[in-house]
Amino acid sequence: MQEMTINALVSPEGSLEILSNHEVNRLKDRSEGGLYRLFRQCALAVLNTGIETDDCKALMESHAEFDVRLVPQPRGLKLELINAPAHAFVDGQMLRAIREHLFSVLRDIIYSHSIPQSAAGFRRDDPEDLTNYVFHILRNARVMQAGRQPDLVVCWGGHSISHAEYQYSKEVGHQLGLRALSICTGCGPGAMKGPMKGATIGHAKQRVKNGRYIGITEPGIIGAEAPNPIVNELVIMPDIEKRLEAFVRCGHGVIVFPGGVGTAEEILYLLGILLHPDNADLPFPVVFTGQQENAEYFEMIDKFIRNALGDEAANKYEIIIDDPVRVAQTMKTGMKEVETFRRAMQDAYYFNWMLKIDPVFQLPFEPNHDNMRALELHRDQPVHLIAANLRKAFSGIVAGNVKEGGIRQVQEKGPFEIAGDPSLIKPLEAMLEQFVAQNRMKLPGSSAYRPSYRIVSGAA
Incomplete structure (x- = not known):
């Protein structure tokens, strides 16, 4: 029809x-x-x-x-x-x-x-210029509100999740809304919609009239993750790297729900930044959460992170299982710590200027067959570069799964090839297999998932 x-x-x-x-x-x-x-x-x-x-x-x-x-x-x-x-x-x-x-x-x-x-002298490879670029787009979209205390919780998670997982994300959002916290997500369905929908009820109960449901997306992904109906502020950043920087610059804390490769990309981006020595004392609450049935999922994520990035990376987040109230309380406490720190450092509430982001996380990565095959997935490099290159690998898989250009490349030339150190690649392959088995690559009811990637033996 x-x-x-x-x-x-x-x-x-x-x-x-x-x-x-x-x-x-x-x-x-x-x-x-x-x-x-x-x-x-x-x-x-x-x-x-x-x-x-x-x-x-x-x-x-x-x-x-x-x-x-x-x-x-x-x-x-x-x-x-x-x-x-x-x-x-x-x-x-x-x-x-x-x-x-x-x-x-x-x-x-x-x-x-x-x-x-x-902009006179604007350079696309200059870290300061790129951060100012992100700032100006957000300011032009009126995302930043002077005088507003820290209250923006960034929620990441899969677009392809079960009904039970969606309900849990909604209950977390409800608890956040009861505490007058606002929500920022990637604007799509699933774990991006649930927290927003729950927060609307929490805000209504508390008569919060200025609740915010900010959706931040980018042209390559918006067609695959169209805005959900709750979004009341939509921002389209030029590319995925600026989208990710927008999340961590304007958000005051992050909650991660179960998801697939896109969520893994976001996690690696965030941890890679927080591991920078300049960010060691900067408060930024991060919680991984899901139902009891998701405990094994987060054990898998935690194990992958510890193997790839070390125990220090795992110290940057807290895993809370099946307790929406505690998740919201942790975020509320974290907001107070962020507010106290920003006030003491005379940093803006609305934009995290002090957060140090290495240029490797800012420069756009073009997912194509040559670039994916050439990724440096080995341990002979600083830990933040391991995070950056793993992030790029996941970004390429996302492109092959849902972005128009990536889908077309995979159809024409076959799956992207990923190679590297077996100690990194084998756990990566195992986690991707679990994402496929748990239907986290495609929406329920869509055609069977055909992998956009292929793990190959040997270093790149």
């Missing part, structure tokens, strides 16, 4: 009502250097808010007739949507939340592509 579509003319909602002629022309430009294809892809993902899919390529292909056009108006601009998904509308009117997200897409794509061109 063919999905119903609608043609509509949409007025701005929330942000970016005025564009320059240059910006309009870039958005209309369908060449490789133009922004049309990127804008269309992200706009289509937003129009599928609440629809659970994890195949960006399939989403694009199923809406091949969709188009979005800019219509200049005397008082600003409108968007003309051709063959837009009908579920984004009610009685012919676009849902307000989707309309807000649609113009957030426009805002972030325009702004993130204008900074490198307009």
Whole structure:
């Protein structure tokens, strides 16, 4: 049965009502250097808010007739949507939340592509410039609120989780909401939606009227993880590395629920940063949590981390099983410690300037067959570089699983090959096999998972 579509003319909602002629022309430009294809892809993902899919390529292909056009108006601009998904509308009117997200897409794509061109001396390989880049995008999106005390909990976890795991993530969110804490996730379904949904109830009970449900994503992933309906602030960062930096710069603590390779990538990114000597005394509460049935899952994660990064890395997080109240209390206590530290150091509450991030975690990694095969997965390097290279390996698998470009590469050239020190590679292979066995690679009900990777013997 063919999905119903609608043609509509949409007025701005929330942000970016005025564009320059240059910006309009870039958005209309369908060449490789133009922004049309990127804008269309992200706009289509937003129009599928609440629809659970994890195949960006399939989403694009199923809406091949969709188009979005800019219509200049005397008082600003409108968007003309051709063959837009009908579920984004009610009685012919676009849902307000989707309309807000649609113009957030426009805002972030325009702004993130204008900074490198307009900023004098901007260097894409300079750590300070890259952090300022992240700061300016978040500030332009009004994510940062001066005067607001630390209250933002970043929640990571899988998009493909069981109903019981989802319910647990929702109860954790409920307990966080009862303590007036806000939620930031990757904006998609599963463990990204559950905490937000639970927090809305907790906030309602406590009459919290300024609760925040921030979704931070990037163009390569938004089609596979369209925003869930709870997100009330959407931000699209230019790439996965800036998305991850945005999480740790604006968040005040992290909760990790069960997940697959994307969650493993996030864990390795975070631990690699926290292991930097300059961050040794910086308070940043991190909790791994799940139901009793997830105890073995976190034992597996903990064992992998200790083998790859050592016991020092394991000291950076606490594992709490089947106790949402304790998880929320731990985060609330952590927020107070963050507030006290930031005040003493005269650092901003809204952006963690003091956090030291090594450039290896900031520079974009392009997942392709050559780069994946060349990853330095060996122990003859500092521990933070081991974390960085393992993070890249997981990032490549994510791309091959759900990102349009990665899926296409795997279809054309076969799985990405991963090689390295057996003491790192064998545990990696075992964990990936468990992710597959536990259906953490694809959404339930989707086609059978075909691995986007292949572990090969011998060092790279």
